[in-house]
Amino acid sequence: xxxxxxxxxxxxxxxxxxxxxxxxxxxxxxxxxxxxxxxxxxxxxxxxxxxxxxxxxxxxxxxxxxxxxxxxxxxxxxxxxxxxxxxxxxxxxxxxxxxxxxxxxxxxxxxxxxxxxxxxxxxxxxxxxxxxxxxxxxxxxxxxxxxxxxxxxxxxxxxxxxxxxxxxxxxxxxxxxxxxxxxxxxxxxxxxxxxxxxxxxxxxxxxxxxxxxxxxxxxxxxxxxxxxxxxxxxxxxxxxxxxxxxxxxxxxxxxxxxxxxxxxxx
Amino acid sequence: xxxxxxxxxxxxxxxxxxxxxxxxxxxxxxxxxxxxxxxxxxxxxxxxxxxxxxxxxxxxxxxxxxxxxxxxxxxxxxxxxxxxxxxxxxxxxxxxxxxxxxxxxxxxxxxxxxxxxxxxxxxxxxxxxxxxxxxxxxxxxxxxxxxxxxxxxxxx
Numbered sequence: 001x002x003x004x005x006x007x008x009x010x011x012x013x014x015x016x017x018x019x020x021x022x023x024x025x026x027x028x029x030x031x032x033x034x035x036x037x038x039x040x041x042x043x044x045x046x047x048x049x050x051x052x053x054x055x056x057x058x059x060x061x062x063x064x065x066x067x068x069x070x071x072x073x074x075x076x077x078x079x080x081x082x083x084x085x086x087x088x089x090x091x092x093x094x095x096x097x098x099x100x101x102x103x104x105x106x107x108x109x110x111x112x113x114x115x116x117x118x119x120x121x122x123x124x125x126x127x128x129x130x131x132x133x134x135x136x137x138x139x140x141x142x143x144x145x146x147x148x149x150x151x152x153x154x155x156x157x158x159x160x161x162x163x164x165x166x167x168x169x170x171x172x173x174x175x176x177x178x179x180x181x182x183x184x185x186x187x188x189x190x191x192x193x194x195x196x197x198x199x200x201x202x203x204x205x206x207x208x209x210x211x212x213x214x215x216x217x218x219x220x221x222x223x224x225x226x227x228x229x230x231x232x233x234x235x236x237x238x239x240x241x242x243x244x245x246x247x248x249x250x251x252x253x254x255x256x257x258x259x260x261x262x263x264x265x266x
Numbered sequence: 267x268x269x270x271x272x273x274x275x276x277x278x279x280x281x282x283x284x285x286x287x288x289x290x291x292x293x294x295x296x297x298x299x300x301x302x303x304x305x306x307x308x309x310x311x312x313x314x315x316x317x318x319x320x321x322x323x324x325x326x327x328x329x330x331x332x333x334x335x336x337x338x339x340x341x342x343x344x345x346x347x348x349x350x351x352x353x354x355x356x357x358x359x360x361x362x363x364x365x366x367x368x369x370x371x372x373x374x375x376x377x378x379x380x381x382x383x384x385x386x387x388x389x390x391x392x393x394x395x396x397x398x399x400x401x402x403x404x405x406x407x408x409x410x411x412x413x414x415x416x417x418x419x420x421x422x
Contacts, residue, residue: 007322046274084320138329156279165298188334218297228274244321244339245362247350254366259346263284265372 001187002131005111005122006179009186010200017117022204023112026211033214034223040215043224051231059239070233080227088262093143100136103129104176132184137176141169144208156266167209167217174206267325268308269315271300275322282314315331316342316349342367 007019037046039047062070077083082098085091106131115122145166151157160172182199190196214220250257269282269291276299282291283300290304291314300323302308315323327338335356342349344367351363377397385396395401399408 043274085279085310086319118320150278150280150298154283155293163295163298165294165296181305204339223354226272230276242321242339243337243354245341245350248341248343248346248348248350248364250343250346250348250364255346257343257345258369259365260281260344261372263280264286 001184003124003127004183004184004187005115005127005151006130006183007108007111007121008122009065009115011118016112016118019116022207023109023200026207029211030214030219033211034220038216043220047227047231051109054235054240056149056240057240062234062238066237067234070237071230074233075226075229078233079226084225086230086260089143090148091142092143093148096136096140097144098140100133100138100140100176101172101242103133104137104179105133107133131180134176134180137172138180140172141176145169145173150263154263154266163204164216165218168219168221171206171210171213171217175203178203178206267312268305269302269323270305270321270326271302273297273299273322275320276300276318277320277322279319281317281319283312287311287313295389312340315340 008218009021009105082091085094085113111126111130114120115126146159147153148160151161151163152159178199182196182203185196185199188195210217210219232242235245270369271282276301278293279296280293280300283293288304288309290307291300292303293299294301297345300314310325310327312325315325319340321341323337327336333356337352337354339354340349340350340422341352342366349365349367353361353363379396382414386418389398394408398404398405402408
């Protein structure tokens with residue numbers, strides 16, 4: 001199962017052009033959902049206004065090279081490892097889910113556009129990447145959903161309480177779970193039994209819900225959060241620091257400091 | 267006149283929900299970020315502002331605390347045991363302060379008052395508070411300001 005391209009098997013019954021068209025429609029849904037959300041929530045206006053304010057209170061001018069170095073460092077350190085979540089389970093779960101999803105989506109696009117025609121031979125690396133990505137997404141996502149979600153951890157709500165903010169994580173988990181179930185049942189070669197077809201329909205529906213729900217869900221945080229991290233680090237470097245005080249020089253009598261506890265004292 | 271959250275900074279960790287003494291910091295059901303559900307009940311105690319690891323919470327303070335148009339931001343560095351404050355007035359004047367973190371771990375160092383000695387009438391009538399002056403790590407008398415050094419005027 002791990003080395004079989006599920007889209008190549010699917011292309012035996014559905015033309016690969018239809019599968020590719022579906023991916024393009026999903027990409028269009030992401031684009032329009034994000035743009036409409038940007039217009040409605042005025043995120044970009046906020047970002048630019050904030051950047052203007054920061055420039056006014058900057059203590060030093062950053063050169064283009066210095067800015068590029070800060071952005072590169074932010075991408076590698078802050079964005080790629082979601083450093084804003086600190087050290088702990090939330091960060092591990094998020095890194096698993098984030099990189100799992102990236103692997104899953106990249107492998108999907110490559111397999112659908114390059115290796116879904118009849119007779120094409122898929123290198124093992126792509127199906128492996130697709131399956132490993134889906135498994136990583138499931139581990140990180142279910143861990144987050146059942147134990148680490150702030151509603152459960154800090155607000156003491158039961159894990160099965162569903163709110164609008166869950167649209168993104170639940171549809172993403174549905175995609176990965178039904179994708180894996182579809183690939184597995186398809187690899188069993190069940191001779192026209194219902195199993196793989198049902199999972200395929202569920203996989204398609206969860207993809208439509210995930211990408212069609214961009215406007216209502218937290219999908220676009222994948223684009224905003226990196227922007228916010230870059231803005232924060234640039235503000236630290238140019239001295240504006242969003243009006244925050246500089247790092248403290250602690251005198252000895254301030255002691256050794258304390259250790260932050262998990263927010264679960266409800 | 268209460269706390270508000272910068273949505274791009276908040277990551278929904280729940281530290282403000284956990285620490286708010288008025289239980290008014292909650293998680294938004296649409297975007298899973300923190301929000302103040304009842305701004306009228308906010309004391310501006312700054313607990314959530316200090317607890318936020320991403321500096322995502324800010325306060326529109328009352329005019330008696332600092333003149334309108336000001337900014338009061340806080341940086342809490344647990345490993346150093348410090349809380350730094352930056353107050354920026356509307357005329358551009360800034361003031362920086364650093365103070366120690368006095369927070370104790372949850373559920374520890376709770377004084378067992380029931381096991382202590384009962385205060386006598388002299389202690390009840392005294393203006394000193396419980397455990398003063400030993401509780402303040404002061405030997406001898408509490409420091410006081412002589413009355414003749416007060417400025418003339420009306421004191422409330």
